[in-house]
Amino acid sequence: MAQPAFLFPGQGAQSVGMAGALCDDVPAARELFDRAGQQLGFDLLKLCMEGPAEQLDATVNSQPALYVASLAALEKLKRDDPAVVEACVATAGLSLGEYTALCFAEALSFEDGLRVVAERGAAMQDAAEAVSSGMVSVLGLEVPQVEELCDQCRGGETLQVANLLCPGNTVVSGSTAACERIAEAAEKAGAMRVIPLAVAGAFHTPLMQPAVERLAAVLEDIELVTPRVPVVSNVDARAHNDPAEIRSLLVRQVVSPVLWEKSVRQLMQGGVDCFYEIGPGRVLRGLLKRIERKFPSEGVEA
Numbered sequence: 001m002a003q004p005a006f007l008f009p010g011q012g013a014q015s016v017g018m019a020g021a022l023c024d025d026v027p028a029a030r031e032l033f034d035r036a037g038q039q040l041g042f043d044l045l046k047l048c049m050e051g052p053a054e055q056l057d058a059t060v061n062s063q064p065a066l067y068v069a070s071l072a073a074l075e076k077l078k079r080d081d082p083a084v085v086e087a088c089v090a091t092a093g094l095s096l097g098e099y100t101a102l103c104f105a106e107a108l109s110f111e112d113g114l115r116v117v118a119e120r121g122a123a124m125q126d127a128a129e130a131v132s133s134g135m136v137s138v139l140g141l142e143v144p145q146v147e148e149l150c151d152q153c154r155g156g157e158t159l160q161v162a163n164l165l166c167p168g169n170t171v172v173s174g175s176t177a178a179c180e181r182i183a184e185a186a187e188k189a190g191a192m193r194v195i196p197l198a199v200a201g202a203f204h205t206p207l208m209q210p211a212v213e214r215l216a217a218v219l220e221d222i223e224l225v226t227p228r229v230p231v232v233s234n235v236d237a238r239a240h241n242d243p244a245e246i247r248s249l250l251v252r253q254v255v256s257p258v259l260w261e262k263s264v265r266q267l268m269q270g271g272v273d274c275f276y277e278i279g280p281g282r283v284l285r286g287l288l289k290r291i292e293r294k295f296p297s298e299g300v301e302a
Contacts, residue, residue, distance in 0.1 A: 003089045005272040007264075007288075008070045008101050010094035011199065013281035014062045016051035019069045019302045026079060029072035036068045036114055044068060059128065059200045063096050063121030064114055069302035070100045070279030071110065077278065077300045090239070090272055092232040092263050094284065095163075095203070096120075098253065105227035107246065112222040116250075119218040123211035124254065128201025130210060132176040135162060135199050136183050139169055140192030146170045149189060153181040162204035163258045166290035168192075173202035208254045216251045230270070237262035264291050276300060 023030040023045060033045040047056055048065050055061060078085050093101035096117065103113040138146050143164060150159050150172060159174030159182060172182055179202075183194045201207065224247055230239035233249045237259040240246050264287075267275075274296040277284040285297045 008093035008097035020049040028075040059125040123214040133202035
């Protein structure tokens, strides 16, 4: 029998128009957006469908939008192929997607997850606006090379590896000036491409420290229980059962590198034999092809 794992996307997977057709087709998906709109105090589905893009892409909005859209896509899979949902043996999510994974695993409720994600997005947006910073994707260099370039280009400012996504795709975060320096240096060092990312700031670095206290406070105020299926953490690429440990790791996650490649390999080594990317976009399937080219994967898009 197949042993699937579910993967949930993170910030950057959103696009104007997402979830509209899904909600027309799946009443349970629309119901999630209705509940979210009531809790948030604005029409989240309208924002997803109509934008404008600048508003949807704002961290404070994109995080709850992706959380709800991914869980709405899950409702489609529950309707169309409930056996796959029942068979799922483990899950993980990229950064923000870890909250979606925890909700799927019944470690926290939909409403509590939305509450945390909304506060996380707002806190990270505020932290990003406090300091001019950003993120850069470096393609075609090995991680040790990128780390060495960070050391060379830091110049007393913040600059570090933030996302280890797949072989040859490493994202760095830091101050704007440091990101500009490493972009130039990486090209000279032979990088295939260097892509500044359209994000508000230096996620997964100490520049997000101002968001930590707010996130810790809201996490402390919700109920977290042992996940129904293993949820692999971004911070250490391991699954955890203790709710207090999960809570602590979620706080650390905003200032720690995302170990995505290691997380996916951990799932493979644990017996998973296929992946479902559930939510907007195809980013995670693209990364999977770079991690293990022939590993089976499917998408359930919002």
